[in-house]
Amino acid sequence: xxxxxxxxxxxxxxxxxxxxxxxxxxxxxxxxxxxxxxxxxxxxxxxxxxxxxxxxxxxxxxxxxxxxxxxxxxxxxxxxxxxxxxxxxxxxxxxxxxxxxxxxxxxxxxxxxxxxxxxxxxxxxxxxxxxxxxxxxxxxxxxxxxxxxxxxxxxxxxxxxxxxxxxxxxxxxxxxxxxxxxxxxxxxxxxxxxxxxxxxxxxxxxxxxxxxxxxxxxxxxxxxxxxxxxxxxxxxxxxxxxxxxxxxxxxxxxxxxxxxxxxxxxxxxxxxxxxxxxxxxxxxxxxxxxxxxxxxxxxxxxxxxxxxxxxxxxxxxxxxxxxxxxxxxxxxxxxxxxxxxxxxxxxxxxxxxxxxxxxxxxxxxxxxxxxxxxxxxxxxxxxxxxxxxxxxxxxxxxxxxxxxxxxxxxxxxxxxxxxxxxxxxxxxxx
Numbered sequence: 001x002x003x004x005x006x007x008x009x010x011x012x013x014x015x016x017x018x019x020x021x022x023x024x025x026x027x028x029x030x031x032x033x034x035x036x037x038x039x040x041x042x043x044x045x046x047x048x049x050x051x052x053x054x055x056x057x058x059x060x061x062x063x064x065x066x067x068x069x070x071x072x073x074x075x076x077x078x079x080x081x082x083x084x085x086x087x088x089x090x091x092x093x094x095x096x097x098x099x100x101x102x103x104x105x106x107x108x109x110x111x112x113x114x115x116x117x118x119x120x121x122x123x124x125x126x127x128x129x130x131x132x133x134x135x136x137x138x139x140x141x142x143x144x145x146x147x148x149x150x151x152x153x154x155x156x157x158x159x160x161x162x163x164x165x166x167x168x169x170x171x172x173x174x175x176x177x178x179x180x181x182x183x184x185x186x187x188x189x190x191x192x193x194x195x196x197x198x199x200x201x202x203x204x205x206x207x208x209x210x211x212x213x214x215x216x217x218x219x220x221x222x223x224x225x226x227x228x229x230x231x232x233x234x235x236x237x238x239x240x241x242x243x244x245x246x247x248x249x250x251x252x253x254x255x256x257x258x259x260x261x262x263x264x265x266x267x268x269x270x271x272x273x274x275x276x277x278x279x280x281x282x283x284x285x286x287x288x289x290x291x292x293x294x295x296x297x298x299x300x301x302x303x304x305x306x307x308x309x310x311x312x313x314x315x316x317x318x319x320x321x322x323x324x325x326x327x328x329x330x331x332x333x334x335x336x337x338x339x340x341x342x343x344x345x346x347x348x349x350x351x352x353x354x355x356x357x358x359x360x361x362x363x364x365x366x367x368x369x370x371x372x373x374x375x376x377x378x379x380x381x382x383x384x385x386x387x388x389x390x391x392x393x394x395x396x397x398x399x400x401x402x403x404x405x406x407x408x409x410x411x412x413x414x415x416x417x418x419x420x421x422x423x424x425x426x427x428x429x430x
Contacts, residue, residue: 009050015043016100026093027405029086037089040096055099056106058418059364063356064095070350078309087310087403094411101415106422109374115416116380123175124206126406127213130168169222170400172214173390174413177229179207181383185376221397229390233382288325289336289397295321296335300343307347310403338395345402361414362388364421372424384417
């Protein structure tokens with residue numbers, strides 16, 4: 001019995017490796033590949049036998065249990081399991097990855113640094129793939145010369161259509177503010193240790209690249225979220241130095257005034273409701289978004305407890321709630337609001353669970369920020385605060401849907417945040 005328990009404990013210790021091996025199956029699921037994903041509940045069982053618990057203790061456990069239950073409910077509600085399968089598998093995988101990352105990073109600061117490095121590298125790789133494969137948007141005319149110098153759009157393996165610029169912006173918002181926070185921390189640390197110069201150059205390169213790709217997406221919600229997220233980071237850092245806050249605020253207002261004076265007509269065109277609409281982006285106007293939100297609210301009223309099933313809004317909307325401003329031939333991929341989409345996918349109980357995840361994560365970040373003594377841990381904590389705030393702002397008009405292909409990076413971020421919290425809490429208790 002002791003040998004069996006030791007075997008399962010060893011298996012649980014290496015569960016993150018299993019999740020990495022399963023990533024291709026989660027990104028490109030199919031009925032034939034489903035048996036491989038049965039490893040996930042087996043890993044949970046190995047944790048129970050080897051360590052006495054299915055999952056590590058985190059503030060999100062009850063919330064995630066409710067979210068997992070609503071996934072099962074959505075499977076009952078969906079009209080086409082094959083159509084919902086990709087999002088269901090992606091969300092199940094993400095929850096499991098969250099617990100695996102939490103277990104891995106909670107052990108030590110060193111493991112948190114490894115997790116952070118992997119997170120930045122994966123985010124940079126997604127940024128590179130997106131830069132090559134995203135559609136060439138022309139929302140900001142003054143960026144047209146730069147867009148024209150980009151390489152021709154490439155077809156990405158396993159992805160049928162061009163990568164959405166708005167989706168790209170949403171993913172980069174998880175990584176770019178963090179990279180900027182680490183860059184600032186590296187500059188401050190350089191005064192004490194010249195040996196970190198190569199690391200600082202690498203982080204600076206990542207921060208610059210991610211910010212540049214974010215700007216090239218020309219996603220209005222993404223850029224607004226980035227500005228707000230970075231602004232909140234600055235306010236937290238300078239919370240006791242109000243003179244600097246006032247100076248930076250004045251500079252920001254002056255810069256916006258100069259930009260409006262120089263490019264006022266072009267900015268007005270970007271936010272126009274109907275004029276100058278990009279024919280390749282029929283949902284890119286304010287009026288069309290408002291219409292989509294109204295249909296999403298109708299859907300929540302009709303399916304309050306079960307939701308429509310994951311990924312089904314794009315099919316149901318033109319049947320039950322026809323749109324007037326958008327042709328039925330256009331694919332409305334989601335509700336263009338992360339809260340409405342969570343409710344449509346998983347019902348109001350799922351929406352409550354999703355909101356509770358956000359609240360719990362922000363509470364963990366604030367706790368870690370106040371009690372951590374490690375300089376780098378505090379830096380990436382404030383970076384993740386900026387990422388969460390940026391994603392929140394972006395999510396009011398667009399989203400990276402739960403269970404979508406790049407969504408594993410969001411769960412990875414949450415796992416690192418949770419591991420930081422568990423580690424800092426343990427350090428405080430001891």
